[in-house]
Amino acid sequence: MPAIWLRRQATLCDGSGSGSPIRAVTGCRAARMRVIRTIVGRILSERIKQARFESPAQEALLNLLVAAGHVRQLIDEVCARQGITRAQYNALRILRGAHPAGYPRGEISARLLERAPDVTRLIDRLERLGLAERVRSGTDRRLSMTHITRQGLALLKKVDPGVRAVQRRFAAGLSPGDLRKFSRFCEQIYGRGE
Numbered sequence: 001m002p003a004i005w006l007r008r009q010a011t012l013c014d015g016s017g018s019g020s021p022i023r024a025v026t027g028c029r030a031a032r033m034r035v036i037r038t039i040v041g042r043i044l045s046e047r048i049k050q051a052r053f054e055s056p057a058q059e060a061l062l063n064l065l066v067a068a069g070h071v072r073q074l075i076d077e078v079c080a081r082q083g084i085t086r087a088q089y090n091a092l093r094i095l096r097g098a099h100p101a102g103y104p105r106g107e108i109s110a111r112l113l114e115r116a117p118d119v120t121r122l123i124d125r126l127e128r129l130g131l132a133e134r135v136r137s138g139t140d141r142r143l144s145m146t147h148i149t150r151q152g153l154a155l156l157k158k159v160d161p162g163v164r165a166v167q168r169r170f171a172a173g174l175s176p177g178d179l180r181k182f183s184r185f186c187e188q189i190y191g192r193g194e
Contacts, residue, residue, distance in 0.1 A: 009123060011175065030036075042047050043190065047066055057133075071170060078162030078163055078166060084128075084129070084155070084159070087114070087116055088122065088125065088126055088146055089159060090114070091126060091132070092102045092110065092126065092131060092132070092148055095132060095147065095148035096153060099147070101147075101149065102135070102145040103146060103157050104145055105119050105120060105144070108123070109113070118179055126146075126152070129151075130149060130151060131148065131149055131151055131152035131155060132146050132147065132148055133146070134147075
């Protein structure tokens with residue numbers, strides 16, 4: 001963004017380019033909004049090599065998808081360093097919350113952040129890695145409870161600092177109020193579909 005343009009907008013904001021205080025305030029607000037729109041739109045435009053968007057809704061959706069993909073990639077990298085996937089981390093995190101009681105497969109499935117097509121296979125892989133174990137119910141052989149193992153708990157202790165670093169990076173430059181608003185906006189988006 002040219003520095004001259006930004007200086008001109010700043011002049012509008014301090015009232016020196018306007019004949020009245022009301023126009024100065026209105027001009028200031030409008031100038032700030034133009035700067036914000038230009039900066040925000042420019043970052044997405046450069047990222048996806050698209051100059052225009054058909055609507056603010058399209059731009060917001062694309063921004064959300066790009067941001068979600070970026071955060072997923074960062075968490076994937078943290079998990080990969082410990083030899084697990086993001087889905088496996090998610091399941092282990094859920095099982096840690098139920099430790100030592102554990103959860104049946106259906107409860108794990110319901111709590112996953114992203115729906116997994118085959119939770120049974122996900123649990124099988126965790127079991128093969130020694131990170132979880134299944135115990136059959138004594139009264140109903142069809143029911144089994146999955147528990148996180150000591151090895152699974154130890155692995156989560158290694159992964160957690162990396163995930164917290166991603167959280168800090170995600171929140172950098174945002175106030176607690178901004179983060180709460182962002183959470184509310186996200187819930188408005190996905191809450192309508194369920």
